Amino acid sequence: MENNSGKTALITGASSGIGYELTKLFAKDGHNVVMVAHHDDKLQQAAQQIKTEFPLIRVETVSIDLSKDGSADRLYSIVQDRGIQIEYLVNNAGFGEKGQFLETDLDKEIAMIHLNTITVLTLTKRYLREMINRGSGRILQVSSVAAFLPHPLLAVYAGTKSFVKSFSESLQDEIKEHKNVTITVLCPPPTETNFFEVAHMENSKVVNSPQVQDADEVARGGYDGMMNGDARVLPTLVAKMYAAQGITLPDSINAAIVHSQLEDIKK
Ligand SMILES: NC(=O)c1ccc[n+]([C@@H]2O[C@H](COP(=O)([O-])OP(=O)(O)OC[C@H]3O[C@@H](n4cnc5c(N)ncnc54)[C@H](OP(=O)(O)O)[C@@H]3O)[C@@H](O)[C@H]2O)c1
Numbered sequence: 001m002e003n004n005s006g007k008t009a010l011i012t013g014a015s016s017g018i019g020y021e022l023t024k025l026f027a028k029d030g031h032n033v034v035m036v037a038h039h040d041d042k043l044q045q046a047a048q049q050i051k052t053e054f055p056l057i058r059v060e061t062v063s064i065d066l067s068k069d070g071s072a073d074r075l076y077s078i079v080q081d082r083g084i085q086i087e088y089l090v091n092n093a094g095f096g097e098k099g100q101f102l103e104t105d106l107d108k109e110i111a112m113i114h115l116n117t118i119t120v121l122t123l124t125k126r127y128l129r130e131m132i133n134r135g136s137g138r139i140l141q142v143s144s145v146a147a148f149l150p151h152p153l154l155a156v157y158a159g160t161k162s163f164v165k166s167f168s169e170s171l172q173d174e175i176k177e178h179k180n181v182t183i184t185v186l187c188p189p190p191t192e193t194n195f196f197e198v199a200h201m202e203n204s205k206v207v208n209s210p211q212v213q214d215a216d217e218v219a220r221g222g223y224d225g226m227m228n229g230d231a232r233v234l235p236t237l238v239a240k241m242y243a244a245q246g247i248t249l250p251d252s253i254n255a256a257i258v259h260s261q262l263e264d265i266k267k
Helices: 017-028 040-053 071-081 106-134 155-174 215-228 237-248 251-265
Strands: 008-012 032-037 059-063 086-091 137-142 181-186
Touching: 008 017, 008 106, 017 032, 017 040, 017 086, 017 137, 017 215, 032 040, 040 059, 059 071, 071 106, 086 106, 106 137, 106 155, 106 181, 137 155, 137 215, 155 181, 181 215, 237 251
Parallel strands: 008 032, 008 086, 032 059, 086 137, 137 181
Antiparallel strands: none
């Protein structure tokens, strides 16, 4: 595919899973990409695959730990210093960690909160202002169906994803008169990526059930929704069912249902 847009997408968490699939979709449409992730070796491998498959687009990489204080602003400065204007911002990098709150590691949870919320907040602050001043741009915020339901045993993670959804849907209203700048919230259901391994959930029955969706299908829903300026994307029937359950039943009932579904990740 030739470079027909000259526009650039910045994708955090682009080295695997949903972020990698989103990167492919931008590249396929001829957009340049800035791929961001923590581990450089994995990121370079992923970037090489994109360059090989889409030789006419510009592929930049930044390896940075976005769970650290000041890291999102460092990323912003690096991209500015390279003279790259970002038309599409995808706040996708994130991780979860299973466990009972009384036993889980606080430092890890603070790092998770930083990556899943503070980094999203900071990059949105920096790039949304630019987009509004310029009069164009689109942001895709990767939340989760966990934003619709309390998640015992994934309590902090679900809290971060609720933040992303509520924050982003509030901003949608604040910027609604700026017709050419949009914010889309993607709420994936359980999806086949490295997420479960990172969250130490790989042996759970939920993770090994047919409700787990393909990352390319989830990414396609998010990409099309963002390009269309949609407010919210529930990318598959399973995602819509989670959201419907969250909206219909009382939170206490949903918490008990999710708790029983995730019971086997306790240990
Ligand atoms: N998979 C699911 O079931 C599911 C469901 C709902 C929502 N989501 C959300 O989807 C998003 C993408 O996750 P995924 O499922 O595609 O998982 P994944 O395959 O584990 O991908 C996560 C990406 O984020 C990057 N990342 C993780 N920690 C980082 C850090 N500290 N600094 C910079 N980059 C970091 C990873 O790079 P490194 O490997 O270098 O760390 C990787 O590129 C996340 O926000 C997740 O919460 C996933």
